Amino acid sequence: MFDNLALSDNGFLFDTRTGSTYSLSSTGTLLLRSLIAGAAPDGLPAVLVDEFELDGRTAAQDVEQFLLRLRDLRLVASDTPPTEAV
Amino acid sequence: MSLTIAVTGLNATDNPAPGVPVIRSIRAGCAAANTDCHIVGLAYDVLDPGNYMADVADDVYLMPFPSQGADVLLTRLEAICTQRPIDVLIPCLDSELSAYLRIQDALRDLGVHLLLPDEAQLKLRSKASFDVLAERLGIPVPKSVVLTDPAKIDTLRETLDFPVMVKGQFYDAYLAHTPLDVRMCFDRLASKWGLPVIVQQFVPGTEFDVACVGDGQGGVMGQVAMRKMQLTDKGKAWGGVTVCDPALDAFVADTVARLKWRGPCEIEVMKAHDDGGLYLIEINPRFPAWIYLSVGAGRNLPWLTVQLALGHTVEPLPPAPAGVLFLRNSVDQICLMDDFQSLTTTGELHKPARPEVLR
Numbered sequence: 001m002f003d004n005l006a007l008s009d010n011g012f013l014f015d016t017r018t019g020s021t022y023s024l025s026s027t028g029t030l031l032l033r034s035l036i037a038g039a040a041p042d043g044l045p046a047v048l049v050d051e052f053e054l055d056g057r058t059a060a061q062d063v064e065q066f067l068l069r070l071r072d073l074r075l076v077a078s079d080t081p082p083t084e085a086v
Numbered sequence: 087m088s089l090t091i092a093v094t095g096l097n098a099t100d101n102p103a104p105g106v107p108v109i110r111s112i113r114a115g116c117a118a119a120n121t122d123c124h125i126v127g128l129a130y131d132v133l134d135p136g137n138y139m140a141d142v143a144d145d146v147y148l149m150p151f152p153s154q155g156a157d158v159l160l161t162r163l164e165a166i167c168t169q170r171p172i173d174v175l176i177p178c179l180d181s182e183l184s185a186y187l188r189i190q191d192a193l194r195d196l197g198v199h200l201l202l203p204d205e206a207q208l209k210l211r212s213k214a215s216f217d218v219l220a221e222r223l224g225i226p227v228p229k230s231v232v233l234t235d236p237a238k239i240d241t242l243r244e245t246l247d248f249p250v251m252v253k254g255q256f257y258d259a260y261l262a263h264t265p266l267d268v269r270m271c272f273d274r275l276a277s278k279w280g281l282p283v284i285v286q287q288f289v290p291g292t293e294f295d296v297a298c299v300g301d302g303q304g305g306v307m308g309q310v311a312m313r314k315m316q317l318t319d320k321g322k323a324w325g326g327v328t329v330c331d332p333a334l335d336a337f338v339a340d341t342v343a344r345l346k347w348r349g350p351c352e353i354e355v356m357k358a359h360d361d362g363g364l365y366l367i368e369i370n371p372r373f374p375a376w377i378y379l380s381v382g383a384g385r386n387l388p389w390l391t392v393q394l395a396l397g398h399t400v401e402p403l404p405p406a407p408a409g410v411l412f413l414r415n416s417v418d419q420i421c422l423m424d425d426f427q428s429l430t431t432t433g434e435l436h437k438p439a440r441p442e443v444l445r
Binding site for chain 1: 292294312313315326327328329330331333334408409
């Protein structure tokens with residue numbers, strides 16, 4: 001699903017299908033790397049909670065916004081399910 | 087092994103012809119194959135910068151303009167071949183292809199090999215025939231109207247939604263939002279490139295350009311897909327990056343197969359923003375000016391063309407990998423008055439032989 005995305009350690013993202021490039025924050029890099037590694041979208045808030053000691057609701061909202069942005073940029077399929085705020 | 091390869095289109099301004107990058111690619115191919123090559127540049131203008139660039143053409147000859155006809159062109163090439171027999175000739179300009187097609191048999195008798203489409207293929211890919219492409223070959227193209235009479239501009243709204251692209255038959259394209267815009271573009275394009283002028287439905291989306299070489303049997307021998315990263319004010323690529331999209335590769339393969347294209351071409355494809363559909367917006371019947379990117383991407387298409395023109399058996403190259411960038415630069419080049427004088431007065435420029443180690 002993400003085989004067209006080349007993400008470097010410093011957050012530089014290259015979409016091999018479109019030629020578009022992006023710079024991700026360290027948080028975005030962590031989330032996208034998790035998705036590329038096979039994490040389900042609804043498992044992403046837990047990744048943020050573990051890494052940054054956030055509360056679950058904030059983490060879920062951040063992940064939802066991040067996924068919406070990815071969908072706007074057509075970096076993930078529009079049918080990727082959004083996470084539920086908890 | 088030694089080869090003499092002639093290449094046209096040595097203009098290298100901010101709207102460059104493909105000749106110089108084609109020659110650079112061939113030199114790279116010769117070096118990799120340990121083949122000695124002699125490059126003959128065929129120029130239309132004394133001031134074409136490629137005439138004077140170091141390590142580009144070994145000899146340069148001024149050529150008659152295509153409008154002077156195929157016979158004049160053949161006479162000039164016969165004269166050149168008496169001095170320097172040419173093994174392969176790669177025409178790089180749209181406007182000269184018809185003339186080269188007419189004389190290619192005579193050139194073959196001279197030992198000059200070309201890799202060109204036939205007249206029917208060339209006509210079919212012309213912008214004026216795009217509706218035929220859609221109807222006869224089933225290739226998705228934007229709706230278009232062929233204009234030879236400006237009086238029909240006022241009826242365009244019956245067929246097309248604005249904005250539209252207004253294109254010259256050989257080069258140049260402008261976005262037009264109103265019939266008045268179309269009228270202005272029509273006059274500009276008709277005076278520069280002649281009639282017809284083509285008005286094409288504008289498809290909002292992302293453009294991808296694919297350089298490729300067809301084998302004439304429906305197969306693609308090599309292809310490099312690129313997305314422009316920066317443009318000149320004429321919309322020409324000043325920087326770009328290779329992309330790898332299986333859907334785009336399949337679209338190009340399908341288009342080449344339906345056309346049974348033979349030789350180099352550049353296929354311009356628009357990926358629509360709304361539904362992601364791919365539309366063919368143009369086929370240029372020669373290499374693009376960014377073709378040196380194919381060397382960077384490990385798919386040296388001009389060198390492949392030389393081998394195919396010579397009748398060598400070569401395996402098709404896989405699509406180029408993504409992520410190879412090119413950025414064009416501009417350089418002030420110092421030229422010798424003696425060279426300029428030679429080309430101006432004799433129509434020829436012969437540069438000193440380069441040391442073998444530099445070849």
